[in-house]
Amino acid sequence: MKKYTKKEYGKMVERSAPKTSMFQNLLWAFFIGGAICVVGQLISQYFRNRGWSIENVASGTSIIMVFLGALFTGLGLYDKLAKFAGAGTIVPITGFANAIVSPAMEFKREGYILGVAGKMFVVAGPVLVYGITTSVIAGVIYYLIR
Amino acid sequence: MSATKRLGAQTIKMQYPPTIIASATIVGEKEGKGPLENTFDKVLDDALWGESSFEKAESKLMRETIMLAVEKAEQPMSNMHYILAGDLLSQCIGTNFAVRELEVPFFGLYGACSTMAESLSLATILVDGGFADYVVAATSSHFCSAERQFRFPLAYGGQRTPTAQWTVTGAGAIVVSSNGNGPFITHITTGKIIDLGIKDANNMGAAMAPAAADTILQHFSDTGKTVNDYDLVVTGDLGKLGLALTDQILKENNLDLQDKLNDCGLLIYDIEAQDMHMGGSGCGCSASVLCGHLLKEIKIGNMKRILFVATGALMSPTSTQQNESIPCIAHAVTIEKELR
Missing domain, CATH: 3.40.47.40 (Stage V sporulation protein AD)
Known part of the structure; x- marks a missing residue:
């Protein structure tokens, strides 16, 4: 076989590889992600109408949405929806629930300690680490410039 | 003594070409719904095949496929001189646990998805070289055990990229012998x-x-x-x-x-x-x-x-x-x- 450099071959692959349809993906993400947010808004409105404080409405809505994300993951429906929605199902808080519940389910066979507990954060762990770190840095900056 | 069966830089030519006297394959549900549906010996409708984990299911898949191939060869398992096999799981546990109960001398192989050709090559060399009369070459993969090892949990909501491929749930086994009339x-x-x-x-x-x-x-x-x-x-x-x-x-x-x-x-x-x-x-x-x-x-x-x-x-x-x-x-x- 004649010699191909890695660069040459990389270009060859790039020319032939199928591309994702950005427009189609954005539409799916917008509508399914949007629908999840509408559900969240309805729940939040319900609590508000019952006269809850702003903080309690936020907590209550998050709790219900996380529960729904976990429930649909357990029923095996969330990943089917995500196949089309992409970022539309990852970005809302239900996606966070999915990222924690799915490894917990998957690794139950390795036991409750090293399996469920040990693997629960394999997907969501980096989000937590960098999310919390970023919020601490933002907090410090806010404290200094206030 | 010099190697007389070599042909060019990387090829060998069999002196006494061994025969594939039997082959067997068992696959999962998705494969059974594909265009080759009628060519498999058995199609599973349950990814766990009654086992408690996907790893155990893959082992069972390989074991049953090997046993079926040997049965089709009309030979007792004890006549098999070697089993050469491998799979995708770490330390080849799919294979090791499958072969555990078969009581046949065993070489474990890892060639990722090339394992069928690798095991068949080595089985052929053993038979042509006069070291064995019956050798089993086998391999397996299971979508669910591969996903959890190489990618994400099954219920995780991720999207597959357009260049992604789908891991086949299936096993194949071939009995290679010195006696037979082809293939x-x-x-x-x-x-x-x-x-x-x-x-x-x-x-x-x-x-x-x-x-x-x-x-x-x-x-x-x-x-x-x-x-x-x-x-x-x-x-x-x-x-x-x-x-x-x-x-x-x-x-x-x-x-x-x-x-x-x-x-x-x-x-x-x-x-x-x-x-x-x-x-x-x-x-x-x-x-x-x-x-x-x-x-x-x-x-x-x-x-x-x-x-x-x-x-x-x-x-x-x-x-x-x-x-x-x-x-x-x-x-x-x-x-x-x-x-x-």
Whole structure:
């Protein structure tokens, strides 16, 4: 076989590889992600109408949405929806629930300690680490410039 | 004593071509719904097959497939001189646990998705060399056990990239013997590891294409055969993109296989209807297509001589995380209906 450099071959692959349809993906993400947010808004409105404080409405809505994300993951429906929605199902808080519940389910066979507990954060762990770190840095900056 | 069976740089020619006296394949539900549905010995409707984990299910898949192949060979298991087998799971546990109960001398192999050609090559060498009369070559892969080891949990809501392939749930086993009247294994071309710098583990077809092309070119150059000598040159699991790239490399090296080049990863699924992106992959992909469809076609005479080229991407989740490129390999085996 004649010699191909890695660069040459990389270009060859790039020319032939199928591309994702950005427009189609954005539409799916917008509508399914949007629908999840509408559900969240309805729940939040319900609590508000019952006269809850702003903080309690936020907590209550998050709790219900996380529960729904976990429930649909357990029923095996969330990943089917995500196949089309992409970022539309990852970005809302239900996606966070999915990222924690799915490894917990998957690794139950390795036991409750090293399996469920040990693997629960394999997907969501980096989000937590960098999310919390970023919020601490933002907090410090806010404290200094206030 | 010098090696008298060598042909060119990487090929060997059998002096007493061994026969494939039996083959068996068991696959999962998705594979059973593909275009080759009638060529498998058994199609499972439950991914766990009554077991408590996917790893156990994969072991059972391989064990039952080996037992079925030996049964079809009309031999007791105790007549098997060796089992050569491997799978995708870390430390090859799918295979080790499958062979545990069979009480046959065993060599464990790891060639990723090239394992069917690797095990068949070594089984042939053992038989042709006069070291064994009956050798089992086998491999398996399971979508669910592969996903949890290489990718994400099954219920995780991620999207597959357009170049992704689908790991076949399936196992294939072949009994190679010194006595029989075909199909015969006549030539073996052992591949070298080729790595042209592809790092995307979701684009294994592109990573493996140069390895496949290199082995195919070497085979034709070593044996002096031409495209007219073959009815089919079939790669293991390159998928749509990998096969197109292999074809392009072959043509740039002056080998045009025309419509004789195909891929097991494309044969096993209805790519569009089953939404398989680039096609099938995994050890079970080439194994189940060879042990079912291809050997049946050779037996009934629709094909006289094929070159079976199983391809393997030899990365691990660790090497991928460490941003290493993917070393790939392809082994070729010539299977002929009759000796000429």
